[in-house]
Each structure stands twice: as structure tokens, then as C-alpha cells.
Amino acid sequence: VQLQASGGGLVQAGGSLRLSCAVSTPTFGSYVKGWFRQAPGKEREFVAAISQNGGTTVYADSVKGRFTISRDNAKNTVYLQMSALKPEDTAVYYCAVGRPILSNYRSPEAYYHWGQGTLVTVSS
DSSP states (O other), X not given: OEEEEEOOEEEXXXXXXXXXXXXXXXXXXXXXXXXXXXXXXXXXXXXEEEOTTSOOEEEOTTTXXXXXXXXXXXXXXXXXXXXXXXXXXXXXXXXXXXXXXXXXXXXXXXXXXXXXOEEEEEEO
């Protein structure tokens, strides 16, 4: 399974970006898809996840109401729409897939496959 994240860049505070993650697997629909981020000098942290059927989404409190995770099974792609961006959202964003139970959606250890990351920089 390979994951290719894209869509990062430089944006002003208050702006928007949409990240994409193309997943090369014939079993895309069987995975939970997640987004994580890692800021310089900090540990990787959970951002958002979406269940296999798309019916359940989970967000970190810090992004709730500003970010939206979605997936397109026909394109084997998971998205992260980010709005009202803040300088503290600056980080490398990683997509990942796995089969965690709901209570483990926020745990990086529960995801098997990871993309290479895409850098998001929010200027003040």
C-alpha cells in the first residue's frame, strides 16, 4: 500500500487549503483513513479520521469546526479541507490508513501505512 499526500503550501492566517492523499490499494474501502501532523520540535499528533464507510468522523479538538475529512472511494483518495487556518496549524501533515477500532482512531500506532507528508505553513 502506498500513500501520496499533496496540497500543502504557504497560506496566510484565515486562509484555506485542501490536502489530498491518493492511496494505491484495491481495498481502499476497507481502511480507516486518518490525518496526523507534526510541527517542528513536537510529537506527531492526531488531526482527523474517517471510518471505512464514511459514516463516522473524528477530529482533534484543536481543528474541530475548521477542518473536514472526506474520502472518495472511486478515486481512492482521502481529503482534508482546512479552513480558518492559524499559525499553530503549521506542520507536516501525514495521511495514514489502518483498521483501528473507534476508540483507537487517534492513535498513530493503530495505522499500518503512511504517506510521506506534505508541509503546510500558515503565516501570521
